[in-house]
């Protein structure tokens with residue numbers, strides 16, 4: 013289960029997400045209707061259908077593997093995006109690839125939708141259940157199958173937690189690099205689906221750069237293997253398409269990850285600035301000096317205050333912006349680079365600067381940043397975490413824009429920022445018990461993301477589109493772009509049975525997407541220039 | 544054959560749309576330097592992309608560059624070098640392997656083939672540096688994917704999906720890539736006299752150490768001789784700031800002292816050596832041989848090679864060397880050593896040693912038409928591949944047959 017502090021909101025609204033594809037192909041959304049989920053469509057016909065599906069699935073998964081009681085289903089009704097809730101039709105908990113294959117094959121035959129779920133920490137509603145769909149929890153796939161130090165990789169089941177991998181290999185001096193803040197809870201299968209990042213992405217990459225191979229089951233029940241302990245694909249880079257596909261292409265049943273040697277040392281600088289411009293310039297100058305730090309994080313004044321109140325580690329309360337820069341590697345290199353970064357920060361007008369002298373002190377520098385979400389959770393009844401990425405140079409413009417939006421919506425906002433790679437996490441503070449505030453928070457968030465796209469950035473850096481941002485996809489992509497993305501989906505799951513309603517603003521039938529519009533004599537360029 | 548040479552995206556769209564309307568297939572070409580990589584394509588027209596050349600934008604402080612596909616790779620390299628940056632995956636120049644001059648290949652061709660050099664073990668492959676694309680699919684439609692920032696999970700990562708697709712899904716019209724600071728200094732440590740398996744064990748230990756190795760290769764005696772070495776050469780490259788490189792080199796030499804004394808090599812000789820490994824230069828010098836690129840788990844490399852003498856009718860005149868810590872085996876065979884260029888024996892050896900893939904990188908067209916150039920895929924995976932191809936290029940007009948027969 014997700015530790016309590018991982019939950020963004022203490023209040024939430026019930027929604028209906030029955031994901032029926034209507035005539036126009038548009039998924040009906042109940043969000044605005046405030047209909048309680050249980051009241052919607054729970055007629056006796058549905059109960060009978062649930063019972064017959066449960067009986068069929070119990071033949072595949074004998075014992076405790078199928079949950080269908082209302083109380084048993086409740087823990088699964090939402091993920092980390094707690095403003096959205098929907099109990100599933102029923103839950104299955106398979107333990108083997110063969111079971112996953114048999115369940116998917118059955119559901120494919122019956123036209124039943126399936127939503128895969130890992131630890132349920134998604135912040136975009138990626139694992140939000142469907143009222144008429146089976147929720148497939150992968151958390152019984154919790155074994156580390158092989159650790160191969162000579163080839164620097166590990167083969168694990170998808171329900172193993174992100175941190176669990178590092179725990180299994182650290183005795184030999186290795187680790188798994190991507191480190192989402194949720195790493196004690198989130199599963200590697202969820203990381204693969206979301207292409208999760210962490211604070212060390214700039215230097216070590218996201219999940220996609222650290223996964224070597226997968227075993228997965230297609231919606232038809234067919235099992236395929238992509239990659240392995242070797243490098244590069246033998247054909248199309250399907251691994252590259254599957255990582256980050258948000259559970260829409262297949263159910264991952266095994267993951268081969270790259271292991272890295274743990275850095276010998278790491279030291280950090282904690283630097284305060286009187287303006288975000290100066291902090292931003294410091295980041296730009298560090299990169300321009302050819303330095304790629306292990307981590308480079310920024311926090312704004314409200315985030316600094318919330319974190320310091322919570323963990324008391326000596327963050328400079330008077331600073332407008334705080335930078336944490338971590339250098340890792342051999343001691344000689346780290347000591348040298350610390351000096352260079354210090355000089356750059358001072359040149360840019362740092363108002364306070366500390367360099368960690370011990371690992372304990374370095375961890376203390378990080379403590380506030382790592383606890384930023386729960387720290388903000390203490391000062392506000394609810395908060396809403398956004399995840400846009402921008403070109404770094406646009407930071408002052410985006411921060412100014414957010415201040416204006418904050419006034420417009422009457423809500424405050426604290427910012428934590430993966431400064432090295434331009435990934436912003438604005439935390440919008442609101443109180444869901446005050447009428448209209450949840451809506452205002454959501455609108456505020458959407459405006460922030462629009463602003464990110466406007467300055468050359470993107471809607472989501474690491475949390476995924478899910479249900480949360482799918483209606484904003486048109487801010488970045490036109491119909492033709494989205495149709496090409498959906499065609500990838502069609503190659504994997506042409507019936508739209510796996511996790512439908514996520515990522516794409518509109519579900520379009522694969523047959524329709526496949527149609528070619530060839531008009532002889534009516535080409536965009538009828539006179540083909542013969543160059 | 545009609546050759547189309549558009550100079551902008553609209554021209555590419557017009558060319559593909561016309562091909563769709565008239566049912567004419569297209570061979571997609573950059574400079575054509577790697578035309579011999581993949582199965583031979585029989586197409587009605589060629590679509591030459593060298594007219595789409597130039598850098599769209601380059602922002603060094605944002606670590607990003609966007610280029611048109613026909614831009615020569617060498618030109619991109621020079622521009623980045625002028626700002627102390629580079630494409631970290633060390634793209635090879637394979638043109639000379641196919642008899643083309645050096646430095647003519649385009650960036651589009653390199654990305655379409657997903658080619659990466661020795662630093663791939665540390666920095667990732669070409670695909671890991673792709674941030675965004677614009678392209679025209681085989682449906683005759685312009686689409687884009689990704690963006691210009693490093694951290695982006697908005698929608699499917701089609702920049703990766705198209706990298707390495709050899710122009711069979713879409714024609715690139717713009718590529719946006721992540722760039723990184725170029726290493727300031729490099730040192731190569733060399734051990735001599737090691738047999739393949741002992742050498743790969745040394746490479747594995749080095750790669751598992753904190754030395755942060757950025758190149759790990761082994762040249763058996765017959766290949767090492769090309770470089771003037773008197774026996775097998777085991778090579779480890781360290782890059783970074785000078786004090787760090789010196790410190791790591793000293794400690795790595797000490798760690799691996801039981802493999803014998805290490806000789807250090809810096810400066811131009813070191814750069815030339817890694818460039819030659821990157822470009823498979825030893826086999827460019829023997830144009831009569833067929834060349835295989837084998838990718839396996841690093842420790843399986845020497846084991847796969849060891850199986851071949853017994854599995855092939857003859858290995859006379861064959862040579863091989865290892866990159867990527869042993870996981871990349873470049874193998875040159877005499878074409879007469881087996882009538883399938885060794886495909887069955889090589890692929891069986893790979894399967895027996897834990898899996899991976901073999902690509903027939905260079906061979907006469909007749910062989911490449913007859914033998915699967917790329918590793919054949921099991922049924923469900925092959926079917927999925929075909930479905931993806933059909934989604935993007937329903938009529939099969941883009942580079943038909945380049946990756947698999949009858950597509």
Ligand SMILES: Cc1cc2nc3c(=O)[nH]c(=O)nc-3n(C[C@H](O)[C@H](O)[C@H](O)COP(=O)(O)OP(=O)(O)OC[C@H]3O[C@@H](n4cnc5c(N)ncnc54)[C@H](O)[C@@H]3O)c2cc1C
Nearest residue numbers: 130131132133134138192193199201202203205209259264
């Ligand atoms: C406090 C907090 C901090 C966070 N910090 C970060 C951060 O720093 N960086 C970051 O990137 N994310 C972060 N996240 C988001 C979240 O933890 C990640 O997205 C994580 O990868 C989700 O993993 P999960 O196991 O919880 O997956 P779930 O939430 O259960 O599912 C996520 C998606 O994965 C799919 N899925 C899960 N398992 C499988 C499988 N085996 N096969 C196919 N599809 C599957 C689901 O269908 C869903 O679409 C944070 C979340 C919280 C609550």
